[in-house]
Amino acid sequence: MRFSDLLVAAATATAYTMNSQVRLAYHGDNGMMVSWNTFDVVKNPSVQWGLSRDRLDKIATSDVSVTYPTSQTYNNHVLISGLRPDTTYFYKPLQLMNSTTDVFNFTTSREAGDNTPFSVAVVVDLGTMGSKGLTTSAGTGVASTNILQPGEKNTIDSLEANIDNFDFLWHAGDIAYADYWLKEEIHGFLPNTTIQGGAAVYESILNEFYDEMMPITARKPYMVGPGNHEANCDNAGTTDKVHNITYDSSICMMGQTNFTGFKNHFRMPSDVSGGTGNFWYSFDHGMVHFIQLDTETDLGHGFIGPDQTGGSEGFTGVDPVNATMNAQTNWLEADLAAVDRSKTPWVVVAGHRAFYLSNTGDTCPTCKDVFEPLLLKYNVDLVLSGHSHIYERLAPIADGKIDPNELENPSSPWYITNGAAGHYDGLDSLDSPRQPYSRFGLDTSNATYGWSRLTFHNCTHLTHDFVASNNNTVLDSATLFKARTCDQDRRRH
Numbered sequence: 090m091r092f093s094d095l096l097v098a099a100a101t102a103t104a105y106t107m108n109s110q111v112r113l114a115y116h117g118d119n120g121m122m123v124s125w126n127t128f129d130v131v132k133n134p135s136v137q138w139g140l141s142r143d144r145l146d147k148i149a150t151s152d153v154s155v156t157y158p159t160s161q162t163y164n165n166h167v168l169i170s171g172l173r174p175d176t177t178y179f180y181k182p183l184q185l186m187n188s189t190t191d192v193f194n195f196t197t198s199r200e201a202g203d204n205t206p207f208s209v210a211v212v213v214d215l216g217t218m219g220s221k222g223l224t225t226s227a228g229t230g231v232a233s234t235n236i237l238q239p240g241e242k243n244t245i246d247s248l249e250a251n252i253d254n255f256d257f258l259w260h261a262g263d264i265a266y267a268d269y270w271l272k273e274e275i276h277g278f279l280p281n282t283t284i285q286g287g288a289a290v291y292e293s294i295l296n297e298f299y300d301e302m303m304p305i306t307a308r309k310p311y312m313v314g315p316g317n318h319e320a321n322c323d324n325a326g327t328t329d330k331v332h333n334i335t336y337d338s339s340i341c342m343m344g345q346t347n348f349t350g351f352k353n354h355f356r357m358p359s360d361v362s363g364g365t366g367n368f369w370y371s372f373d374h375g376m377v378h379f380i381q382l383d384t385e386t387d388l389g390h391g392f393i394g395p396d397q398t399g400g401s402e403g404f405t406g407v408d409p410v411n412a413t414m415n416a417q418t419n420w421l422e423a424d425l426a427a428v429d430r431s432k433t434p435w436v437v438v439a440g441h442r443a444f445y446l447s448n449t450g451d452t453c454p455t456c457k458d459v460f461e462p463l464l465l466k467y468n469v470d471l472v473l474s475g476h477s478h479i480y481e482r483l484a485p486i487a488d489g490k491i492d493p494n495e496l497e498n499p500s501s502p503w504y505i506t507n508g509a510a511g512h513y514d515g516l517d518s519l520d521s522p523r524q525p526y527s528r529f530g531l532d533t534s535n536a537t538y539g540w541s542r543l544t545f546h547n548c549t550h551l552t553h554d555f556v557a558s559n560n561n562t563v564l565d566s567a568t569l570f571k572a573r574t575c576d577q578d579r580r581r582h
């Protein structure tokens with residue numbers, strides 16, 4: 090091979106690994122959204138698909154190929170509709186950045202009311218791994234427990250190793266931590282750039298993350314929600330102590346504020362669930378109704394969301410995503426009221442910030458105020474969150490009161506926070522003493538990164554496992570029992 094050929098081959102490989110970012114999302118009862126990125130705009134993004142790897146005899150197209158200032162890529166989104174439930178299809182986006190012959194496959198959502206047991210993987214606060222994020226070294230000021238040991242498997246590795254054991258991956262905010270670019274430079278972990286050049290670093294971290302995730306997201310639906318690290322480029326303010334400079338959102342370039350990358354990159358099924366953008370929506374899958382909430386903006390009722398201009402994070406340039414007063418809670422009430430518990434007995438909610446946590450400084454009291462009454466009124470079973478980079482399993486709680494039944498048929502929602510998926514500079518400490526409702530915790534002292542696995546056994550039993558990413562062992566397991574009559578006639582495999 091001539092040297093020039095070698096260069097072309099290397100460039101092709103780089104283009105592929107840096108830009109395709111293929112990802113899936115459930116879309117209604119019979120649809121799948123296929124998204125991927127390209128360097129150039131695509132006039133009609135197209136996906137070939139079919140029931141067999143060798144016979145992709147159908148094609149779905151769209152006119153959605155979108156970008157934003159400072160982005161290095163275009164986000165292409167194509168909806169495949171008319172699919173059968175719980176069916177495996179094969180597919181191939183036609184305009185990937187190389188001429189790959191890769192054919193991917195996905196399995197559509199289980200019909201509401203299908204009682205077949207299944208598992209779901211859940212992460213919050215998962216950042217880029219490797220040379221731009223969490224690796225075996227870090228910059229100044231990072232605890233030695235908050236890096237990976239040589240050879241240690243990270244959470245993306247673990248999810249990939251377990252991919253045949255979950256139906257979809259739910260990522261309830263803080264995705265990639267691209268806004269850590271400045272912190273990582275100040276720490277001496279990444280080479281210094283100018284503020285203007287920072288946008289390219291930010292985007293490179295995003296691209297790296299989405300490509301690292303592709304072995305998972307091209308095969309399993311990747312359902313996401315907003316976190317504070319999607320909002321702006323400045324990590325809610327970053328201080329260079331050596332030069333005594335504190336940066337804020339005013340340094341953010343065009344396109345690096347107001348959740349712009351997040352809005353462009355994903356197409357969550359809010360249009361078919363009455364929600365708003367990638368911020369709040371719901372979907373059914375088998376015996377579960379899943380709800381993604383937005384704890385970052387649009388709390389309504391006179392509250393300013395933590396990430397909104399004027400909110401507690403101190404961001405500027407972040408607007409509400411829905412102009413209608415109380416849009417999110419009005420939607421939530423209507424969505425919960427419409428759930429048919431005979432079909433989907435389980436209702437599981439995820440929002441980025443916790444209502445309850447031993448680390449009270451990481452909770453969102455206003456989120457509790459606006460959302461909890463509805464979660465109680467409609468008997469939500471489980472509430473998941475992150476934001477605090479710890480793992481804490483709590484008791485079922487109603488307005489601060491521990492449910493006396495604990496996990497044996499409680500009448501209030503069970504709360505679990507798992508922000509321990511891992512990112513540059515890793516884990517936090519659990520506050521001590523713990524709150525009375527705390528039942529189990531892991532933090533930086535355990536130096537264990539991990540993800541959550543929910544297993545729905547039937548209409549009465551739901552198990553949550555904390556899976557350690559380094560060796561896939563379960564470090565905490567608890568099962569919730571709800572006394573209700575299962576409809577045994579429903580479909581079982």
Ligand SMILES: [Fe+2]
Nearest residue numbers: 263316317476
């Ligand atoms: Fe967060």
